[in-house]
Amino acid sequence: MSWSSISALVLRYLYLYTRNPIRMIELLFWPLVHLLVWGFLTEFLQKHTTDSFPHEITYLIGAVILWDVLFRAQQGVAIFFLEDVWSRNLLNVFAAPVTNADYLFATYIVGFMRATVTSTLLVVLSLVLYSFNIFTLSWALIPFLFNLLVFGWALGMISTALIVRWGPAAETLAWAVPFFIQPFAAVFYPLNDLPAGVQVISKSLPCTYVFEGMRSGLRDGVVPMNDLLMATGLNVVYLALAGLLFVRVMAKAREKGLLTKFASQ
Amino acid sequence: MSQPVLSVKKITKTFGDFTAVDQLSFEIGKGKVLGLLGANGAGKTTAINMVLGIISPTSGGVEVFGEDLTKSRIAILRRMNFCSTYTQLPGNLTVRQNLKVFGKLYRVKNLKQRIDEVLGLLEISQLKDRVSGHLSAGESTRLNLCKALLNRPELLLLDEPTASLDPDIADKVRKVVKRVRDEEGTTMLYTSHNMRDVEEVCDEIVFMHKGKILVSGTNEEVKQHFEEESLEDVFIRVARSGDIEAKRLKEAKK
Ligand SMILES: Nc1ncnc2c1ncn2[C@@H]1O[C@H](COP(=O)(O)OP(=O)(O)OP(=O)(O)O)[C@@H](O)[C@H]1O
Ligand SMILES: [Mg+2]
Numbered sequence: 059m060s061w062s063s064i065s066a067l068v069l070r071y072l073y074l075y076t077r078n079p080i081r082m083i084e085l086l087f088w089p090l091v092h093l094l095v096w097g098f099l100t101e102f103l104q105k106h107t108t109d110s111f112p113h114e115i116t117y118l119i120g121a122v123i124l125w126d127v128l129f130r131a132q133q134g135v136a137i138f139f140l141e142d143v144w145s146r147n148l149l150n151v152f153a154a155p156v157t158n159a160d161y162l163f164a165t166y167i168v169g170f171m172r173a174t175v176t177s178t179l180l181v182v183l184s185l186v187l188y189s190f191n192i193f194t195l196s197w198a199l200i201p202f203l204f205n206l207l208v209f210g211w212a213l214g215m216i217s218t219a220l221i222v223r224w225g226p227a228a229e230t231l232a233w234a235v236p237f238f239i240q241p242f243a244a245v246f247y248p249l250n251d252l253p254a255g256v257q258v259i260s261k262s263l264p265c266t267y268v269f270e271g272m273r274s275g276l277r278d279g280v281v282p283m284n285d286l287l288m289a290t291g292l293n294v295v296y297l298a299l300a301g302l303l304f305v306r307v308m309a310k311a312r313e314k315g316l317l318t319k320f321a322s323q
Numbered sequence: 324m325s326q327p328v329l330s331v332k333k334i335t336k337t338f339g340d341f342t343a344v345d346q347l348s349f350e351i352g353k354g355k356v357l358g359l360l361g362a363n364g365a366g367k368t369t370a371i372n373m374v375l376g377i378i379s380p381t382s383g384g385v386e387v388f389g390e391d392l393t394k395s396r397i398a399i400l401r402r403m404n405f406c407s408t409y410t411q412l413p414g415n416l417t418v419r420q421n422l423k424v425f426g427k428l429y430r431v432k433n434l435k436q437r438i439d440e441v442l443g444l445l446e447i448s449q450l451k452d453r454v455s456g457h458l459s460a461g462e463s464t465r466l467n468l469c470k471a472l473l474n475r476p477e478l479l480l481l482d483e484p485t486a487s488l489d490p491d492i493a494d495k496v497r498k499v500v501k502r503v504r505d506e507e508g509t510t511m512l513y514t515s516h517n518m519r520d521v522e523e524v525c526d527e528i529v530f531m532h533k534g535k536i537l538v539s540g541t542n543e544e545v546k547q548h549f550e551e552e553s554l555e556d557v558f559i560r561v562a563r564s565g566d567i568e569a570k571r572l573k574e575a576k577k
Contacts, residue, residue, distance in 0.1 A: 066427035070424040147410065147413050
């Protein structure tokens with residue numbers, strides 16, 4: 059891995075965002091809309107539900123914040139590739155001395171930066187608008203965030219691999235892939251209330267354990283270590299498999315001339 | 324000839340059952356410019372992409388600086404560069420920002436100074452702070468060339484570098500290419516549909532037809548071979564009756 063290549067790729071991305079501040083809207087607007095919708099819904103439910111109603115529903119705001127970390131990390135990786143497609147720059151990058159590892163690492167950093175921008179905004183606004191304090195989770199917040207970041211990277215690599223394989227027509231996958239898993243990831247509702255068959259899928263996703271852990275943490279003030287360990291273990295597997303998929307698809311792309319097709323479309 | 328800088332050994336590329344490049348072999352010695360010619364679809368760009376490692380050959384191999392491309396790709400790429408009409412630098416960055424990014428990718432020393440040098444060489448210093456996407460086609464081609472020269476490549480691949488340039492600028496670009504070859508001893512692989520370019524810049528040419536080499540040699544040799552006055556005439560003849568020429572050559576060899 060070469061730090062100078064990685065920093066050059068990240069620099070390109072920073073130029074892109076600082077030159078066109080309008081791009082920041084994408085990073086700020088949607089998360090803000092989600093926060094407002096779920097925040098008002100939470101307030102409504104808090105006012106009108108009795109004690110018998112599951113308490114978890116009030117943790118929707120936490121779910122919005124944490125989901126966005128995963129989503130932004132995934133976007134960082136997937137959009138990174140698409141930016142080069144859109145600007146017809148793909149061959150310049152892949153004909154430069156850049157290894158797969160350099161490339162992926164740069165996308166991770168960009169994913170991290172995107173997640174940081176959005177989550178900072180959400181954390182502050184949720185505190186100001188709804189007095190929701192995510193820091194109640196104290197130390198557990200760090201492994202939670204890290205696990206979501208890593209799973210976002212893995213999903214990002216999978217999105218990019220699918221786009222390379224299926225061509226520009228599959229571009230929307232960059233936005234769609236995280237939402238394929240959202241219904242199963244127990245983001246807004248507890249795992250136990252999902253149908254048994256669905257729970258099997260949910261339990262195979264690292265982020266499920268983070269959202270479950272978040273609810274326990276906010277409710278009882280204790281985060282089950284088991285959840286954290288499961289999330290971390292599964293993430294190692296996902297990251298490795300996604301990396302493998304990416305490398306194999308890139309080899310396939312060289313064989314079929316897929317990257318040059320992108321360049322001319 | 325001392326060790327060739329680029330040595331292409333019987334590379335073949337098939338896409339499904341279509342053969343884009345068929346058993347192509349050639350070598351380029353240090354400081355030489357080889358023109359890769361042929362009609363649209365002859366396989367020139369595919370061949371260049373194989374030398375860059377963006378497309379992997381179905382069979383055959385590529386050696387650059389005496390090393391196998393698949394084994395030492397990154398180290399090799401650091402010492403080469405390319406410019407193609409098929410790519411652009413990101414349109415949403417300024418000229419200078421783009422060159423800074425690629426300069427860092429290629430680990431160029433004294434980058435700031437080098438950027439000024441290449442911009443001056445291609446006479447686009449005044450565009451330094453313009454957004455790349457706002458450049459005219461010809462200016463953008465010259466920016467591509469700046470990127471290609473940044474790391475003082477020992478091997479430079481140019482895929483139709485003068486397409487979309489007006490005659491005046493095309494002439495200037497040819498002069499730059501010759502200057503770089505003469506002053507830095509850069510080895511080049513050059514494709515162009517402009518035969519004037521080829522006559523002026525290339526030391527040797529390889530004529531491709533449907534992925535195969537039809538003839539190769541110096542400009543004079545190729546012209547003599549076809550008994551034509553100019554490369555332009557050779558080109559037209561090959562483009563219109565390449566199959567017949569290929570057959571004639573095959574029989575002549577027997
Ligand atoms: N990725 C690909 N998949 C399938 N076919 C391809 C691919 N890339 C190139 N081809 C085919 O291979 C042939 C050679 O294409 P190539 O781009 O190398 O030609 P060229 O000599 O550069 O032509 P031009 O002068 O028009 O640039 C063409 O028929 C093209 O359609
Ligand atoms: Mg071509």
